[in-house]
Amino acid sequence: MERRKVLLREEEMPRRWYNILADIRLNPPLGPDGKPVRPEMLAPVFPMNLIEQEMSPERWVDIPDEVLSIYALWRPTPLVRAVGLERALGTPARIYYKFEGASPPGSHKPNTAVPQAYYNKVFGIRRLTTETGAGQWGSALAFACAQFGLECKVFMVRVSYDQKPYRKTMMQTWGAQCVPSPSPETRAGREILARDPHSPGSLGIAISEAVEAAVSDASGKTRYSLGSVLNHVMLHQTVIGLEAKAQLAKIGEFPDVVVGCAGGGSNFAGLAFPFVYDKIHGRAIDIHPVEPAACPTLTRGPFAYDHGDTAGYTPLLPMHSLGHTFMPPPMHAGGLRYHGMAPTVSQLAVEGLIEPKAYGQVETFEAGMLAARNEGVIPAPETNHALACVVDLARRAKEEGKEKVILFNWSGHGLIDLASYEKYLTGELHDIAYPAEDIEEAEKILERYPKPQILKSR
Ligand SMILES: Cc1ncc(COP(=O)(O)O)c(C=O)c1O
Numbered sequence: 001m002e003r004r005k006v007l008l009r010e011e012e013m014p015r016r017w018y019n020i021l022a023d024i025r026l027n028p029p030l031g032p033d034g035k036p037v038r039p040e041m042l043a044p045v046f047p048m049n050l051i052e053q054e055m056s057p058e059r060w061v062d063i064p065d066e067v068l069s070i071y072a073l074w075r076p077t078p079l080v081r082a083v084g085l086e087r088a089l090g091t092p093a094r095i096y097y098k099f100e101g102a103s104p105p106g107s108h109k110p111n112t113a114v115p116q117a118y119y120n121k122v123f124g125i126r127r128l129t130t131e132t133g134a135g136q137w138g139s140a141l142a143f144a145c146a147q148f149g150l151e152c153k154v155f156m157v158r159v160s161y162d163q164k165p166y167r168k169t170m171m172q173t174w175g176a177q178c179v180p181s182p183s184p185e186t187r188a189g190r191e192i193l194a195r196d197p198h199s200p201g202s203l204g205i206a207i208s209e210a211v212e213a214a215v216s217d218a219s220g221k222t223r224y225s226l227g228s229v230l231n232h233v234m235l236h237q238t239v240i241g242l243e244a245k246a247q248l249a250k251i252g253e254f255p256d257v258v259v260g261c262a263g264g265g266s267n268f269a270g271l272a273f274p275f276v277y278d279k280i281h282g283r284a285i286d287i288h289p290v291e292p293a294a295c296p297t298l299t300r301g302p303f304a305y306d307h308g309d310t311a312g313y314t315p316l317l318p319m320h321s322l323g324h325t326f327m328p329p330p331m332h333a334g335g336l337r338y339h340g341m342a343p344t345v346s347q348l349a350v351e352g353l354i355e356p357k358a359y360g361q362v363e364t365f366e367a368g369m370l371a372a373r374n375e376g377v378i379p380a381p382e383t384n385h386a387l388a389c390v391v392d393l394a395r396r397a398k399e400e401g402k403e404k405v406i407l408f409n410w411s412g413h414g415l416i417d418l419a420s421y422e423k424y425l426t427g428e429l430h431d432i433a434y435p436a437e438d439i440e441e442a443e444k445i446l447e448r449y450p451k452p453q454i455l456k457s458r
Contacts, residue, residue: 002083006247008076014242015063017235020273022059023280026347027318027452030305034450037315044215045224047123050116053232061235067115070147074103074110075239079247080410084374086394093397094253095390097410098244098271101377105170107412108267109140109227112236116225117144126221127151129213131181131206133263134334134382135160135167136412137227142176152176155183155209158201160334166416181206188212188311200330203264203338208311228264229308229317229342237270244407245274255285255407257393261385262289262298262356263335265342267411272354273344275407279353280457287354289345290385292364294432295328297321297341298349298356300439303454304446308340318452319346323442329432331361332420333381351457359388360431365424367391368414380412381420 028036039051046054053061063071082095100108120128128150132138138154145152154176161168161180168178181201182189188208192199199205207226214224226233248254258275260268268289279285291298298320306321308314320341322328328337341349348354368384370391371377379387386408397404414421423429 002081003251004081004083006079006250008243008246010072010076012246013068013071013076014239015068016060017063018238018242018274018277019056019059019061019235020276020344021057021231023277024344024347024457025455026343027455029315029317030450031315045211047120047125047223049119049123050232053235054230063239064115064118067118070114071239076243077102077240079244082375085371088370088374089391089394089398091394091398092401093394093404093406095394095406096248096253097408098240099377099410100240100267101380101410101413105136105139105143106415107136107140107380108237108240108270108409109137110143111239111270112227112233112266113140113144114147115236117141117148117150120223120225121148121150124221125150125223127153127217128223128225129153129210130155130225130227131203131210132156132227133160133203133337134380135164135416136335136380138176138178139167139170139174141225141227142171142174145176146174153213154178155181155206157181157203157206157334157337158199159330163334163419164416181209183209185209186212202310202327204310204324207309208313211309211313228266229340231344233266234269234273234342234344237266238273240267240270240409241272241274244271248407253405256404257286257288257406259288259290259386259389259393259406259408261336261382261411262291262341262345263338263382264340265289265345267409269342269345271407271409276348276353288357288389289354290357290359290389292331292333292336292385293358293360294331294434295322295337296358296434297339298346299358300434302443302446303346303350303452305449305452306340306446316449317343319343320349321442321446322438323445325445326438326442331432332417332423332429333364333385335382336385347455350454357389359385361429362431364388365429369424377410378414378421379410380414381417383411386411
């Protein structure tokens, strides 16, 4: 029998996260005065222990025991050999995936939700606010807050709130409150609703609402939590790649190619950063973040300073961006509808250490169907983007007769996303173009801000 999966024992779970800031150089985030942000400026938004982690240059960061104990509910996750997919494609490539859909909310998101809730709790915070696109992040934070007895309020992007009502039910089951965004509860939400009462919302708008709700709470016991983009989020997710490395080593494998879908960049980073380390230190690996052609942040967006949210509450971050007012079309991979990208992932793209790819919605669902039928698990629409790239690479390996080792992140299951599969199956799911004029518009918005330097880490 061929080997289908490689498991680690609970005791073999990594005890430290990998911090890529030890190995690359980043432009600093800028405050409203145009100067680098100082830690105390972020104090109304995040607890100081997480701010310190955000700025830490230490290569290895210990994972607290309390976090490990909750990780152990679903970690270590299996590394699965996609034998069914390989057969269906007739490829000589060996395809492996980390299955992050095994967590209670069904994705990689609790890898950071749990430590974020933990550090907030230790700092004396009682309530967290956040945004959610697809609903995976909101439900992960709701789950994590329930573990530490914190209150949780989630602003969910309107279009996803309507497409996926059961995500709201999940959050409520874990004790969180979930409201559709834009909402009348914040100034940022009211301004958008005044312009467009039927706005489908966006992650940028929902972030503005959640930040506003946190900083305007007079008790001082509320903070904001972000599910992607920031350095500490990428750090927490590296548990995925560190486990994958240990699992591959058990069977004497090392990837030629690493692939992950990219919304704000965290599941991609989580799998890829420990391998980027090897690439920086001389190993040949192709590394691909994959995004929607309808929201092509890394493949077409300029590298610039921009806000992380629509209202401009966040510091200016050095990143690839489609402009913070960009309203991504209501496609089905809600978690990939974001105008920006993690500064760390953006920096790697600028340096050519990773090579971004973009796919249309229909092609991603074709790959998702192929994977579901041959591997069993129905993938999240976001994961389908990684799958589209993997299918391409596996077909190319067949044409070239090459035995490539492909590793990708199966970032979540799609069992709460079946409405999108229904659309695909009934022929109602179409590609959505990203118009060239939108890039000109983005460039105009971004012209207002300072330009980041083109830094070289090596
Ligand atoms: C299943 C899944 N994969 C990927 C993403 C994209 O986010 P990120 O780029 O931070 O991993 C999301 C976001 O909600 C998601 O739910």
